[in-house]
Amino acid sequence: MKTAQDRQKSYADMRHQDLEFLVGDHVFLRVMPMKGIRRFGVSAKLSPRYVSPFEILERVWLLAYRLALPPQLALVHDVFHVSMLRKYIVDPSQVIDYHPLQVEENASYVELHVCIVDRKEKVLRSRSIPYVKIQWQRHDSEEATWELEEEMRRDHPQLFE
Known part of the structure; x- marks a missing residue:
């Protein structure tokens, strides 16, 4: 059993990447649909959704970042763990079609x-x-x-x- 655990750990360690962002980088924010919607007998969507690229204002701690959120998300706390973020590479020629979401305080929305x-x-x-x-x-x-x-x-x- 110990050998199998060590092997699995070595596979995980090889594929592990530490995410690190700089101030001024843009990231997508992960939001989760509300559990009231039932799909295929399962509550919630099968894949996570990421919304709008937001700019990182500061690094709060080792794995936490403060984002520049729009006024519609004023009720949402502006500090997020790195696991809730996904890197966005800025492309000036790309036009982002931003659909404002009614995001709840727990970073969820109703589909x-x-x-x-x-x-x-x-x-x-x-x-x-x-x-x-x-x-x-x-x-x-x-x-x-x-x-x-x-x-x-x-x-x-x-x-x-």
Whole structure:
């Protein structure tokens, strides 16, 4: 057992990179969707989302940085652990399409649905299960997801009017 642990540790140590940012660097901030949205029987999105590049104002401690946040995020504490940040390489020719998010104090946001794109039924031996394909706000049409029609009717009846 000890040998296996040492081997795993050596693999982790080889791939480990210490993230370090300088004052003036730009970083993306990680935000997590609220757990009220159920996807495939799992609460929350499958992949984390990062928003808007923010400038680093100062290094607070070894692994903490103070960011320049916009006024919409005034209620959010402006110091973040390095694990909540992702490096952004500034490119002057790139235009950033910034969609302001209503980010909560716990760095989460609510993902809203827009409309029903498609319908289908999954046929089993003794019954059929109706599904609807939902287009989500701030996501492309390729990211629309199949949800159970019954759950969507119960939780979001305005979609079916």
